[in-house]
Amino acid sequence: MTEPNRADVAIVGAGPAGAAAAITLARAGRSVLLLDKAAFPRDKICGDGITTGALRILEELGVQPGQIPSWTEVADIHVVSPSKHQATFPLPKGRGQFAAVMRRTDLDDAIVDQAREAGVRMIEGVEVTGATDGPDQVVLELADGSTVAAAQVIAADGMWSPMRKFLGTAVPGYLGEWHAFRQYFTSTGPQARDLWVWFEPDLLPGYAWSFPLPDGGANVGFGIQRGAKIATKEMKALWPELLARPHIAEVLGPDATPEDRHQAWPIPARTGALALSAGRVLWVGDAAAVTDPMTGEGIGQALLTGQFAARSILEGGPDPAAVRTAYEQKVTSHLLPDHKMSMLLIWALKHRRGARAAIRVADATPWTRRNFARWLFEDEPRAIAVTPRRWHRRILRRDGAYVGG
Secondary structure: OOOOEEEEEEEEOOOHHHHHHHHHHHHOOOOEEEEEOOOOOOOOOOOOEEOHHHHHHHHHHOOOHHHOOOOEEOOEEEEEOOOOOEEEEEOOOOOOEOOEEOOHHHHHHHHHHHHHHOOOEEEEOOOEEEEEEOOOOEEEEEOOOOEEEEEEEEEOOOOOOHHHHHHOOOOOOOOOOEEEEEEEEEOOOHHHHOEEEEOOOOOOOOEEEEEEEOOOEEEEEEEEEOOOOOOHHHHHHHHHHHHHOHHHHHHHOOOOEEOOOOEEEEEOEOOOOOOOEEOOEEEOHHHHOEOOOOOOOOHHHHHHHHHHHHHHHHHHOOOHHHHHHHHHHHHHHHOHHHHHHHHHHHHHHOOHHHHHHHHHHHOOOHHHHHHHHHHHOOOOOOOHHHOHHHOOOOOOOOOOEOOOO
């Protein structure tokens, strides 16, 4: 039998969660093997929006705007209520970046490049087909017949994580809490240079969006909660009608042209409901279902759980039980309160009256407009107001990422 590839840590999945974990571990001197069934660059269906919290982690990891051709900074956010009341929420100017949009093809490739620069070894284009969690190591079987042995494994392999199936922690029939629909457009109008969110009555508590990209491009889409008014199987038929609604068509402009076919994807958002670890394996990102259930944002949570997993391995040493405990405590402490807060807000947004009232309150004064924008884009944790242990003197007053960059 061929001698297995060996590493201190093997990471299955090279998206933001896996790559962030790889960079953190490699910089701490661990040998890391990063595996992905795709060859990079590769696309990942996504809304492409990046929050303040995610931008700060990207800066910490060494990812620079100049590395990403489609990097687009966002200054103003336009939110339209079910009654068509439009509110504009400004993000701070001249104090760094608080929101951005970029194609996932570009973003994920840039983070993987940083991992390579940090000394991470990578195996691309080969699927993991099996895993055995032993007393001293985890052995991964690959589709090319080779194997990988590591003292610890981080599973960043997506919502339908194969590693969960191999180790018996999968939830049969799980389809995610949300379903989203995306299409790229070119030749959009001048209004599409800003970021737009529409709370359409028939989508609540979901919403439609237009996120700006360079050269008149835009990521346009909508997301719905599974089991809401519109069934997921109806999304394809709804799409052209949604694009034709006058207030949305006006923003996109008369020359907006689809760049390619539309695509749909499920969103896992059930923090705390899935096993986060088993034996010598930790699940991160979509594989841990840690997406924000209110906005569908998952990149910041993926990066954060990747870092948490890496730091837990560094703190826990050779004891897998200590590693599991450290990781679960980090996720529970930092992400579970935010998940619960988002679930409460979803309850209000399910109804037209609640969504309309929420937007009008946020639009009441310059102070509420300014701070709502920062809160919406996770300048601070979603539940910061009710978790005093996370308070600090500069709540909603910190600089963004890439100050002076």
